[in-house]
Every structure is written in structure tokens, then in C-alpha cells.
Amino acid sequence: MTTTQQQPVPSRPPALHITLGSKNPSKLLAVQSALSRLFPTHTHSITTHSVPSHVSPQPMSDDETIQGAINRAKEALLLDPEADYGIGIEGGTHTIPLISRTFESGWIAIIHSKSGKIGLGSSARFELSPKIVQRLKTGEELAEVIDDLSGQEDVRSGAGAMGILTNGCVNRDVAYAHGVFFAFAPFVSGRQYWE
Numbered sequence: 260m261t262t263t264q265q266q267p268v269p270s271r272p273p274a275l276h277i278t279l280g281s282k283n284p285s286k287l288l289a290v291q292s293a294l295s296r297l298f299p300t301h302t303h304s305i306t307t308h309s310v311p312s313h314v315s316p317q318p319m320s321d322d323e324t325i326q327g328a329i330n331r332a333k334e335a336l337l338l339d340p341e342a343d344y345g346i347g348i349e350g351g352t353h354t355i356p357l358i359s360r361t362f363e364s365g366w367i368a369i370i371h372s373k374s375g376k377i378g379l380g381s382s383a384r385f386e387l388s389p390k391i392v393q394r395l396k397t398g399e400e401l402a403e404v405i406d407d408l409s410g411q412e413d414v415r416s417g418a419g420a421m422g423i424l425t426n427g428c429v430n431r432d433v434a435y436a437h438g439v440f441f442a443f444a445p446f447v448s449g450r451q452y453w454e
């Protein structure tokens with residue numbers, strides 16, 4: 260009589276599906292690299308969508324930038340409701356009144372589709388010179404100003420202003436990935452820190 264040994268059935272890795280409210284390659288790269296660190300045992304799929312932010316093209320306060328990030332995450336979830344999380348990323352400036360100096364950063368909003376809970380995080384900030392801020396106040400977008408001053412095209416989709424101003428030490432995707440980590444914190448850390 261022969262005995263057949265049962266082979267263990269390989270278990271499928273858990274899958275995580277994300278909908279991102281942007282088609283900007285540097286934002287997508289930020290999300291991809293953060294997911295691979297945050298959820299190393301999952302498979303990841305990301306759909307990208309051009310969505311309205313419902314704020315101005317160049318947000319000029321943290322309030323407005325955060326609102327834009329949340330709006331983008333909501334819009335992305337409307338377009339792909341099967342996703343586990345909707346992510347919105349918005350770049351914007353903020354002036355610190357005490358020192359009258361202006362900084363740029365990216366805000367990240369992550370909405371858990373089942374619970375509706377929103378995680379928020381931001382990238383590091385970098386200073387914009389008064390000369391650049393002046394141009395933003397006259398209606399230009401940072402992307403246009405940086406392309407003009409650097410002589411490069413579509414900086415926003417690659418190194419970003421951050422990369423230009425730091426000699427490539429901190430590119431936009433790297434800085435934004437930090438914001439993605441922070442925005443995921445309520446979903447990946449212990450409940451005792453949040454409830």
C-alpha cells in the first residue's frame with residue numbers, strides 16, 4: 260500500500276489595493292516605495308487617476324493643501340471603490356508669520372475605504388525664496404517657476420523643486436514617501452497610540 264504525502268498548499272500573500280488621486284510619476288513612486296516598506300509581505304496594486312483637488316492650482320496654506328489632499332483621496336476612491344485605501348497627495352506652501360518666511364511641502368491623506376478613517380502626514384518642508392514666493396503671488400504655479408529657473412522641463416514629475424534645491428539629495432518622491440509613512444501610521448501601529 261502506498262501512502263501519499265500531502266504537500267502544504269502555499270498560502271497566497273495578502274493583497275493590498277490602492278487608488279491614487281494623481282498620475283504624477285513622482286507621487287506614484289513615493290507611494291510605491293512606501294508600500295513596499297510598510298507592507299513587505301503584501302502584493303500591491305495601484306490605480307492612478309487624474310482627479311480634481313477642488314482647491315487652487317497652487318495652494319498657499321497648510322489648510323488649503325490638506326483639504327486638497329483629502330479631496331483627491333475621496334475622488335480617487337469614487338473612481339475605484341474596490342480599493343482598500345484612497346490616497347491624495349497635494350503640494351503647497353505655508354508662511355510662518357513669526358518669521359515671515361515661506362516653506363513648501365507635500366500633504367498626504369489616506370482614507371481607509373471600509374471605515375472612512377483618514378490618516379494625514381506631510382513631507383519635510385523646504386524654504387522658498389522671497390523671489391519665488393513673489394511669483395507665486397502673481398498667479399504662477401511653483402512647477403512653472405522651477406522649470407523656468409532651472410531651464411529644465413517638467414521638474415514636478417521627477418526630482419521636483421526639492422531635488423533641484425538640494426542638489427538631488429532629497430528628491431520629491433523620497434520626501435513625499437515620508438509623508439506616506441506618517442499618513443499610514445494610524446493603520447499600521449498599535450491601537451494604544453490612537454484610541
Ligand SMILES: O=P(O)(O)OP(=O)(O)OP(=O)(O)OC[C@H]1O[C@@H](n2cnc3c(O)ncnc32)[C@H](O)[C@@H]1O
Pocket residue numbers: 280281282283286316317318348349350351363400401402403405414415416418419420421422431
Ligand atoms: O499631477 P498632479 O498630481 O496635480 O501633480 P502636481 O505636480 O501638479 O502637484 P500638486 O498639484 O500637488 O502641487 C501643487 C503645485 O505645486 C507644484 N509643486 C509642488 N511641489 C513641487 C516640486 O517639488 N517641484 C515642482 N513643482 C512642485 C505643482 O507642480 C503644482 O503647481
